[in-house]
Amino acid sequence: MQIGLTDSHATYPDLIEKHGDLLDEIDKACKELRPIEDRSYLARRFNDRIVPTFRKYSLLGLPISSKYGEGRGIDPLTYSLALERIGMEGTGVRTFFSGHISLGQLTVQRWGDEDQKERFLTPATRGDTIFAFGLTEPEAGSDPASLKTEFEERDGNFILNGSKYLISNGSIADAVIVFAYPKAKREGMCAFIVNSDSKGFQPTQLKEKVGMFTSDTAMFEMHDVKVPKGNLLGPRGKGLSIAYSALMNGRLSVAAGCVGVIRDCLEEVLDYSRKKVEAQKSLGRNQWAQRHIAQIATNMEAARYITYTAAIVKGKYENQTSNIELRTEADRLIAQAKYFASNAAHDSAEAAVKILGNDGQSFGYRSPRHLCDVRVTRIYEGTDEIMQLRIASLLLGRDYEAYQ
Numbered sequence: 001m002q003i004g005l006t007d008s009h010a011t012y013p014d015l016i017e018k019h020g021d022l023l024d025e026i027d028k029a030c031k032e033l034r035p036i037e038d039r040s041y042l043a044r045r046f047n048d049r050i051v052p053t054f055r056k057y058s059l060l061g062l063p064i065s066s067k068y069g070e071g072r073g074i075d076p077l078t079y080s081l082a083l084e085r086i087g088m089e090g091t092g093v094r095t096f097f098s099g100h101i102s103l104g105q106l107t108v109q110r111w112g113d114e115d116q117k118e119r120f121l122t123p124a125t126r127g128d129t130i131f132a133f134g135l136t137e138p139e140a141g142s143d144p145a146s147l148k149t150e151f152e153e154r155d156g157n158f159i160l161n162g163s164k165y166l167i168s169n170g171s172i173a174d175a176v177i178v179f180a181y182p183k184a185k186r187e188g189m190c191a192f193i194v195n196s197d198s199k200g201f202q203p204t205q206l207k208e209k210v211g212m213f214t215s216d217t218a219m220f221e222m223h224d225v226k227v228p229k230g231n232l233l234g235p236r237g238k239g240l241s242i243a244y245s246a247l248m249n250g251r252l253s254v255a256a257g258c259v260g261v262i263r264d265c266l267e268e269v270l271d272y273s274r275k276k277v278e279a280q281k282s283l284g285r286n287q288w289a290q291r292h293i294a295q296i297a298t299n300m301e302a303a304r305y306i307t308y309t310a311a312i313v314k315g316k317y318e319n320q321t322s323n324i325e326l327r328t329e330a331d332r333l334i335a336q337a338k339y340f341a342s343n344a345a346h347d348s349a350e351a352a353v354k355i356l357g358n359d360g361q362s363f364g365y366r367s368p369r370h371l372c373d374v375r376v377t378r379i380y381e382g383t384d385e386i387m388q389l390r391i392a393s394l395l396l397g398r399d400y401e402a403y404q
Contacts, residue, residue, distance in 0.1 A: 015077075019074075019078050019081060022072070022082070023085060025057045025059060026059060026086065027085060028057065029054050029057045029059055030085055030086060030089050032053055033047075033053045033089060033093065034089060036053075037090060037092075037093060040213070040214045041214050041363065041369055042364075044213040045213065045214070046172075046205075046214060046215070047092070047214035050093060050096050051096075051127045051130065052127075055126065058070045058072070059082075060100070061101070061105060061125025061126075062074050062079055063075070063076070063079045063105075064101070064105050064106075064109055065121075068109075068118065068121035068122045068125055069122035069125035069126045070125040071125045075311075075315045076312075076314045076315045077311040077315060079311070080252065080256040080259075080307055080308060082256075083097060083253055083256035083257050084256050084257070084304075085260060086257065087258065087260025087261050087264075088264040089264075090214065090370070091211070091212060091215075091258075091373035091376065092215035094253070094260065095212065095215045096215060097253065098168065098254065098257070098381075099167075099168035100130055100131045100132075101131070102253035103247075103250045104132065104169075104177060105121055105124050105131055106246070107133070107177055107245070108120050108124075111191070111233050111234035111242050112234070115230065116193065116233065120193060131169065131174075131175055132170050132172075133167070133177050133246065133250070134167055134170075134179065135164070135246075136164060136380075137165055138219075141383075142383055142385075142386045144243050147162075147179060147180070148181075149161070149162025149163070149179065150162060150180055150182065151190065151227075152182070152183040156229065157227060157228055157229065158190075158192060158228075158229065159226060160180055160225045160227055161222055161223060161224060161225070162222055163219060163222070164176075164178065164220055164222075166217060166219065166380070167218050167219065168215060168216065168380075169216050170206075170216065170217060171203040171204070172216045173196050175194070176193075176194045176196060176220075177192070177194075178192050178222070179239050179242075180192065187237075188236075188237040189237070189240045189243075190232060190233075191232075191234055191239045191242045192227050194222070194227055194231070195231075198225045198226060198227070199225070199226065200224045201220060201221075201225050202220060202221045203218045203220040204218055204219050204221075206218055206219060210376070211373035211374075211375065212372075212373050212376060248314070248331060250380075250381040251335060251337070251338035251381045252310060252314060252334045253381075254377050255303070255307040255334070255337035255341040255342070256307055257377070258303060258341035258342050258345035258377055259304050259341055261348070261370045262299050262300040262341075262349075265296055265348050265351075265366070265367045265370055266293070266296045266297055268352060268356075268365065269289075269292070269293060269296065269352045269356070270293065272356060272365075273286075273289055289355050292354060292355050293355070295348070295351055296348040296351055299344040299345075299347065300344075300348070302344065303337075303341040303344045307337045309333060309337075310334045310336070313333050314330045328394055332395065335387050335394070336391055338381065338382065338387055339384060339388065342377035342384075349370040350371055352367035353367050
């Protein structure tokens with residue numbers, strides 16, 4: 001399975017061999033979690049064994065520096081390999097990691113001061129503190145600049161008021177990165193690390209959703225929530241920059257997880273097609289089934305290529321954060337990976353359900369679950385339409401942005 005990565009002679013088997021020990025640990029954790037995830041999905045309940053299972057293998061701080069708790073310090077490409085395997089277990093499982101690590105911990109590691117990193121990253125990598133990312137609001141999704149949450153300074157603290165909506169890990173999080181504008185102003189957005197046990201912080205779990213049954217999704221309201229000055233994340237007034245950099249992490253996470261979804265669908269239909277007999281003929285010999293299998297397999301390799309390429313460039317950018325051209329390239333490639341992989345995963349899950357026929361109507365099979373769950377990947381961290389505009393504007397230049 002040669003994949004021809006940009007600036008690399010690596011093949012997929014080479015990557016597996018290079019990172020074999022870590023990927024073996026992740027595989028063991030995923031196999032241990034799978035029967036629990038199966039039961040939780042059929043019961044439509046949050047899988048509360050995700051944290052204990054991955055904590056057992058010290059996998060809750062994969063890309064975080066080993067200076068902090070149980071951080072493993074892996075690069076973006078290795079992290080993408082990890083998320084691909086985790087994504088096979090379901091978008092709900094991978095979404096937990098996106099909220100806790102990609103959007104949460106990585107944002108603190110990039111923008112936090114040393115005190116914040118020690119206070120929050122050390123327990124987070126051990127699973128003692130769970131992160132969420134509070135950007136989306138009831139009236140602010142694709143355009144984060146339109147959010148209405150506000151803050152003011154009072155008695156030496158920041159006081160936050162507002163609502164956040166459709167927040168992954170929102171009702172189980174101990175710490176939430178929250179974005180808000182100064183009161184009565186539409187500029188100077190700031191980011192804060194908010195403790196969920198603060199007075200006035202009121203989360204509500206959202207259960208009526210399409211798929212994603214084992215993932216925690218919530219909204220929360222903040223009524224005069226007191227945030228210490230030491231919990232301001234990054235430079236004052238740089239909230240929008242922090243949000244956009246975090247979304248790059250989140251989008252790459254989505255892309256990698258979607259590769260895992262395609263891989264799991266392919267494994268299921270290959271096994272099913274070899275065993276299923278219709279009209280005294282193996283389904284695997286059916287030309288119609290083979291066409292769908294070929295498309296799923298091609299989707300997987302194409303999604304892998306663009307996702308791994310984006311991860312490699314992102315890794316280079318992390319070593320040269322002042323390089324604007326490299327940042328633009330990473331931003332574009334990540335947007336392309338997220339856009340392509342999420343659509344490919346949705347198409348692949350649908351093709352897999354077609355191969356399953358009547359069995360494709362049962363959540364006893366994995367592909368129907370993936371089909372329900374993966375639809376959200378074309379919405380969160382940037383809709384298909386926003387990704388298209390993002391990709392085009394980064395190619396054309398700032399003067400051609402279709403939205404501000």
